[in-house]
Amino acid sequence: MKKAAGIMAVLFFSLVIATAAPAQPTTGEWTLGSEGAVAGTWYEYFLGGGEGQDGNELEAIGDGFELDGALLDEVENPGPDSYKTLYTGGTLVLENSTGLPWYNDLSSDGTFEFLMDPIVVYTNKADYPPDLAFTIEASGALQNDPRYRIDLSASYSGVPDLILDDQETIIGMSDFLETVTGEIYQLVPVVVDIKPGSDVNPVNVKSRGVLPVALLGSEDFDVRTVDPASIRLAGVAPLRSAYEDVGAPGEPLPEVTEQRLIAYATDGFEDLTLKFDTQAILAALDLETLNDGDLVSLTLEGRSYATDGNSRFVGSDTITILKKGQSRMNGLIQNKNEDEDSEEDPTSEDEKKDKDEKENRGKKK
Numbered sequence: 267m268k269k270a271a272g273i274m275a276v277l278f279f280s281l282v283i284a285t286a287a288p289a290q291p292t293t294g295e296w297t298l299g300s301e302g303a304v305a306g307t308w309y310e311y312f313l314g315g316g317e318g319q320d321g322n323e324l325e326a327i328g329d330g331f332e333l334d335g336a337l338l339d340e341v342e343n344p345g346p347d348s349y350k351t352l353y354t355g356g357t358l359v360l361e362n363s364t365g366l367p368w369y370n371d372l373s374s375d376g377t378f379e380f381l382m383d384p385i386v387v388y389t390n391k392a393d394y395p396p397d398l399a400f401t402i403e404a405s406g407a408l409q410n411d412p413r414y415r416i417d418l419s420a421s422y423s424g425v426p427d428l429i430l431d432d433q434e435t436i437i438g439m440s441d442f443l444e445t446v447t448g449e450i451y452q453l454v455p456v457v458v459d460i461k462p463g464s465d466v467n468p469v470n471v472k473s474r475g476v477l478p479v480a481l482l483g484s485e486d487f488d489v490r491t492v493d494p495a496s497i498r499l500a501g502v503a504p505l506r507s508a509y510e511d512v513g514a515p516g517e518p519l520p521e522v523t524e525q526r527l528i529a530y531a532t533d534g535f536e537d538l539t540l541k542f543d544t545q546a547i548l549a550a551l552d553l554e555t556l557n558d559g560d561l562v563s564l565t566l567e568g569r570s571y572a573t574d575g576n577s578r579f580v581g582s583d584t585i586t587i588l589k590k591g592q593s594r595m596n597g598l599i600q601n602k603n604e605d606e607d608s609e610e611d612p613t614s615e616d617e618k619k620d621k622d623e624k625e626n627r628g629k630k631k
């Protein structure tokens with residue numbers, strides 16, 4: 267009976283899914299307003315009382331898109347004429363109409379609504395002669411299906427028109443938007459195993475070797491669809507990559523003998539194994555604020571071409587910072603030589619080094 271009810275539930279949900287047409291926009295990259303055409307119009311309404319004030323609203327409207335509800339939250343002034351402004355709470359509505367790059371003829375939805383992350387506007391402003399140039403960097407997630415995300419970049423330069431109310435009071439400014447480039451993609455979560463085959467992932471800050479990392483394949487994720495050149499771990503590109511079966515997602519490995527470890531580690535699905543320059547990864551962290559034994563999560567990102575259209579993947583794993591002999595370490599980081607991590611320095615070397623370090627530590631204690 268239980269099984270029958272389960273099957274009925276599956277049937278019911280399949281029916282619901284089949285009835286509701288896919289609501290996702292078509293993925294891909296595009297540019298609006300190319301070849302001299304105008305991409306749209308931007309507005310800044312001085313709801314906060316004046317230019318650059320908290321609460322000001324940013325809007326942008328063009329052919330098939332409308333951004334509004336983004337309110338000024340914070341202005342940074344890194345240089346004499348440059349500003350970095352954060353707007354929060356924006357919504358981007360894309361029309362689902364023929365001819366638009368994100369048009370999906372299978373979707374019954376008339377619009378695709380994206381909830382935007384904080385929008386960043388980088389501005390350069392000069393008073394004499396008056397000139398304004400800015401770039402809007404924005405990204406967000408599809409409201410109905412946050413796996414679908416959008417990245418946008420839009421630019422402007424010129425002298426904006428002022429917007430006046432009935433009493434001739436300045437209530438904002440506005441002008442044309444030059445190009446708008448964007449990408450809609452699907453964000454796929456993946457399983458990452460730093461130091462494959464080891465549950466704990468200690469990284470000695472003095473290690474001059476390589477950090478082995480596996481991007482685990484599964485029935486749903488074929489690592490052969492990954493573009494290895496697109497991969498970044500904590501922003502760092504891998505030194506090299508290979509296809510091997512070294513791990514299985516969802517099964518943290520117990521402390522077992524090497525032989526059993528192999529049995530646990532392989533699942534028949536190829537994994538993408540990667541080697542990173544350990545010092546390059548460490549340089550991406552704020553090492554000064556980290557103590558011996560601290561856990562740090564590293565994020566691995568990249569692109570794959572598996573599913574229908576553009577997709578990116580993201581996953582993370584945690585390393586344990588091993589910090590000792592700090593004064594020596596600082597010297598080593600500064601004198602780091604590229605050749606130290608040459609191609610003939612295999613993983614086993616690095617692991618052997620780590621093992622040696624552990625043994626030395628053991629002897630000292």
Ligand SMILES: [Ca+2]
Pocket residue numbers: 459460461462463464465466467
């Ligand atoms: Ca691991």
Ligand SMILES: [Ca+2]
Pocket residue numbers: 482483510511512513514515531532533534535536537
């Ligand atoms: Ca595997």
